[in-house]
Amino acid sequence: MLKVTYVWEWPVRITHWVNVISIVVLSVTGYYIGDPFITVQSTDQYVMGWMRAIHFAFAYAFSLSILVRLIWAIFGNEYAKFKAFFPWASKEGWKHIVGTFCYYTFLKKELPHAVGHNALAGMAYSGVFVLFMVQVVTGFALYGQFAPGSGWDNVFGSLLVTFGAQGMRLTHHVVMWLLIGFSIHHVYSGWLMDIKEKNGTLGSIFGGYKFVEREDN
Amino acid sequence: MKDLKAPTPVSIPEETLRKAEARGVSRRDFIKFCTATTATLALPMTLVPKVAQAVEDNRVPVIWVEYQSCSGDSEAFLRSNQPTAGDIILDFISLEYSEVVMAAAGHLAEEAKHAAMKKYAGKYVLVVEGSIPTGDGGVYCTTGGISAVDSCKELVKNAAATICVGSCSSFGGIPAAAPNPTGAVSVMDLVPGAPIINLPGCPVNAQNFTATVVHFLTFGSLPATDRLGRPKFGYGKRIHDNCERRGHFDAGQYAEAFGDAAHRDGHCLYKLGCKGPETFHNCPTVRYNEGVSWPVMSGHGCIGCSEPQFWDTMTPFYRRLPKVPGFGVEASVDKIGLGLAAATAVAFGAHGVMSAVRGGDKSDKD
Ligand code: HEM
Ligand code: SF4
Numbered sequence: 001m002l003k004v005t006y007v008w009e010w011p012v013r014i015t016h017w018v019n020v021i022s023i024v025v026l027s028v029t030g031y032y033i034g035d036p037f038i039t040v041q042s043t044d045q046y047v048m049g050w051m052r053a054i055h056f057a058f059a060y061a062f063s064l065s066i067l068v069r070l071i072w073a074i075f076g077n078e079y080a081k082f083k084a085f086f087p088w089a090s091k092e093g094w095k096h097i098v099g100t101f102c103y104y105t106f107l108k109k110e111l112p113h114a115v116g117h118n119a120l121a122g123m124a125y126s127g128v129f130v131l132f133m134v135q136v137v138t139g140f141a142l143y144g145q146f147a148p149g150s151g152w153d154n155v156f157g158s159l160l161v162t163f164g165a166q167g168m169r170l171t172h173h174v175v176m177w178l179l180i181g182f183s184i185h186h187v188y189s190g191w192l193m194d195i196k197e198k199n200g201t202l203g204s205i206f207g208g209y210k211f212v213e214r215e216d217n
Numbered sequence: 218m219k220d221l222k223a224p225t226p227v228s229i230p231e232e233t234l235r236k237a238e239a240r241g242v243s244r245r246d247f248i249k250f251c252t253a254t255t256a257t258l259a260l261p262m263t264l265v266p267k268v269a270q271a272v273e274d275n276r277v278p279v280i281w282v283e284y285q286s287c288s289g290d291s292e293a294f295l296r297s298n299q300p301t302a303g304d305i306i307l308d309f310i311s312l313e314y315s316e317v318v319m320a321a322a323g324h325l326a327e328e329a330k331h332a333a334m335k336k337y338a339g340k341y342v343l344v345v346e347g348s349i350p351t352g353d354g355g356v357y358c359t360t361g362g363i364s365a366v367d368s369c370k371e372l373v374k375n376a377a378a379t380i381c382v383g384s385c386s387s388f389g390g391i392p393a394a395a396p397n398p399t400g401a402v403s404v405m406d407l408v409p410g411a412p413i414i415n416l417p418g419c420p421v422n423a424q425n426f427t428a429t430v431v432h433f434l435t436f437g438s439l440p441a442t443d444r445l446g447r448p449k450f451g452y453g454k455r456i457h458d459n460c461e462r463r464g465h466f467d468a469g470q471y472a473e474a475f476g477d478a479a480h481r482d483g484h485c486l487y488k489l490g491c492k493g494p495e496t497f498h499n500c501p502t503v504r505y506n507e508g509v510s511w512p513v514m515s516g517h518g519c520i521g522c523s524e525p526q527f528w529d530t531m532t533p534f535y536r537r538l539p540k541v542p543g544f545g546v547e548a549s550v551d552k553i554g555l556g557l558a559a560a561t562a563v564a565f566g567a568h569g570v571m572s573a574v575r576g577g578d579k580s581d582k583d
Contacts, residue, residue: 034537035551036488039479040469047469106571145455148443148497161444164530165495166521170538170550177554181561188565192572 007116008208012080015069016205019132022062023183026135027176029055034173056143063136066129079116085126087119097123111196115212121189128182131175138172227262229269236273240308250305257428257503258440259450271435272309278341279430280333281315282372284358284365285392285401286347290383291317293420293505306427309434313341327361334375342433343376344426345369345404348385348392352400366407373408378439380414380429381405384522387415387446394528405446414439415446419522424503425451445525447497456493456519459501462486480516490535491518498523 008016029051032038038047073082087093096119099112104120112118117125141159144152160168194201204210229248237247251269255262283291295307295318312318313333314326321329333341347365350357355364373379381404384390392401405413416425429448432440440448457463465471465485472480472489485491496519500511512519521531533540541550 031551036469036471038469039471039473043464043468043470045468045470049467104568106575109575145495146458148453148455149449158444161525164526165524166492166530166539169495170541173538173550174541174554177550177557180554180558184558184561185565188569192569196572 002211002213004209005115005212006208007077007079007204007210009072009076009080010208011068011072012076013205013208015065015072018061018065019069022058022065023179025058026055026062027180029058030173030176059136059139059143062132063140066132066136084117085122085129087122093119113213115210118193124182124185128179131178131182134175135172135179138168138175141168142172225263227265229266233266233269233273242305242308246305253424254428254431257424257450257499258432264435268431268435272306272431275434276309276311277430277434278311278313278333278337279344280313280330280341280372280376281317281344281346282330282368283316284345284347284349284369284386285399286383286385288317288346289420290346290426291315294382294423294426306430310342310430313337324361334372338375340377341375342430343372343379345373345379345381345386346383348389348401348403349407350392350399350401351407352398357399369404370408373404373411373413376412378412378414378433379404379408380416380426380439382416382421382426384417384419384527387417388525388527390417390419391528393526412439413446414442414448416451417445417447417523417525418498419527422451422498422500422503422505425499443497447523451499451503452497452523454497454499456496456498456500456513459499460493460513461501462513475516483516486513486516486518487537489518490533490537492521492524492531492534493519495531496521496524 032051033048033055036048036051040047072080073085078084083089087097096112096114099108099110100114100118100120102108103111116122137156137159140152141156142165144155144157145160145165147153148157163171190201190205193199194203199211201210229251234244234247238244242250247269251265251272252262255265255268260268281291314330316326319326319329347358349355349365349369351366355366358365360368381387385392385401386404389397389401389403389406392399393403403415405411405415414429416422416429418425425448428450429440432438432448440450442448443452445452457466460466462483462485465483466487470479470482470484471487472484474480475489480486480489487494491513493513500519501513504511504514518534520534521527524531530539533546536549538550540546541548541553544553
C-alpha cells in the first residue's frame, strides 16, 4: 500500500529551484568573467558589463535563498531540519549511512528506507552547503574590492589579506567546478532513486509529495 | 546667494615664494609642486598655502637606508631629466644619509649616520628601501659589520616616523619570494607596532613618496592607511577601476596576444594576465616618470607589484589565475575542472548501467 506523503514544504522547494537557476546563471556568467569567450567588435557593446551585473544580481538571489533555507532548517519539518544533514550524529543514522553506501557500491541489494534524504545524500548536502558558503564569502570579498573601506569590504575584506586576492579568486573558480561535479551526481542520484525506490523522488521536488509505503510510517 | 561655482582664490604668500626662489626653486616650479602634491594627497586646494608654508618652514632630517634592495626606489626618485617633485623635495629636506647620493664613504659615512640618529633622535624621518634578511643571525646583509636586523631596529625605534619605499621594505618583495633563502622580512614584520607607512610598488612612485613626506611636514603625522599600512590617498582605489582600458573590459574587447590587432588598438589586457583587478595603486592617475606613462598604458598588463608577496601570488604574470596547487604548470583550472566534470559524468554513467542491469534489488520486487 502506498501512501502519499508531503515531504518537501514550499520553502524547501522554492529555495531549491532558486538555487538551481542561480547556480546555472552564476556558473555561465562566472565562467565568462574568468575566461571571456565572447569578444565584440565595438566599444558601444557591454558584454562583460552585463555578465558582471547579472552575476552580482544572482549572487544576491543565491545568498538570500541560502539564508532562507538555513532558517527553514530550524522551523521546517523533520526532513528539512539540520538533523537530516548530519546522520552521523545518531546510531540510527550510522546504520543508514553504511546501508546506503553498500547499496551504492553494489555490495548489497537492499536500500535502507528513507522518506526524506537518504543518509549519504544528507551528508553530501551538508558538504555542498559548505561549498555554497565558500562561494558567497569569496564572492562578496572579491565584490568588495571596488570600494575599499566600505560595505562588503568591511565585512570580508580582511580575508583578502589572509588568503590573498588571487587565492580567493582561484578558490571561487575551483568551487564552481566542484558544484558542477555535484550537480551531475545529484541529478543522477535523484533519477536512480526515482527508479529504484519508485517513490517519485524526481517529481517530489516539484510538487512536494513522495509515495511512501504505508508500513514504513 | 554665494556663487558656488566661483573658484576660491588661493594664494601662496609672497614671502614663501621668495624663500623658495632663494633656494634655487623657481616660483613656477614651487607652485606646481605644491598644487600637484596637495592633489595627490586628495586634500582640498584651499590647503595649498598651508602645504607651501610647511614645506618651506620645516627642514626635516631624513635618513635613507638600503638593505636587500636593487636601489630601484632611489633611482626612481632621483633620476629624471627635468625638475621634478623629487628634486624639489630634496631642496626642502635635510638628507643626512643616503647610500646612493652621499659623498662620504666607509666608516665616515657610518659615523655620520650614527651621529644623525643621535642628534635627531625622535625627530628624523627614516626611509627604508629593501627587505631585511633575518636568516642565520642576519648574516646575509651587513653594513660596517652591523647586520641589517640590528641596524633597522635601532633606526626605526629612534625615528619619528618610518616610510618604507618599494615592495621589499613594505612586504618583503622579491627577496622574500618562495623559498625565501635569506629569511627576508618587511620592516613592519621586523619592528611591529612602530609608526610605519608602506609605499609598495616596484619601484615606489616618487609622487607618492613626496606626498607622504609633505603630509608629514604639514600635519606632523603620517597619512591615513589601509589594512596593509598603505596610505589611502595612493592605494585606496583598484587599478582596474581607474584604468583607461576599462571601457574595453566592460564592452568585451580583449587583446589575445601581444601585437595582435586588439592589442594594437589598445584593448583590455585581462586575457594577457593583467592583475589590475586585484591591485590597489594610483598608477592610472599619477603614472610614472613625471606622468609620462604606466605599464598598462604602454601595453603590458599590471603584474600587481604593490600587493603583498606579488612574486608568489601574482604569478604566472601572463595568466589570469594562479596555477592549481599539485597540478602541472600547463594545467589551467578550467582544464582540471572540465576533467573533473567529465570523470563524474562517466563514473555515474557507468554506475547507472550497472544499476540497470543488476536485478533483484529489494525495491524492485515490490
Ligand atoms: C554558485 C555560485 C557561484 C559560482 C559558480 C560563481 C562563479 C564564478 C566564477 C567562475 C568567476 C570567475 C573567477 C575568475 O576566474 O576570475 C566568478 C567571479 C566573481 N564572482 Fe562568482 N560565482 C558564484 C557566486 C558568487 C557570489 C555569491 C558572489 C557574491 C557577490 C560572487 C561574486 C563574484 C565576483 C565579485 C567575481 C569577480 C568579478 C570580477 O572581478 O569582475 N559570485 N564567479
Ligand atoms: S587592462 Fe587590466 S586594469 Fe585595465 S581594464 Fe583591463 S584588466 Fe582592468
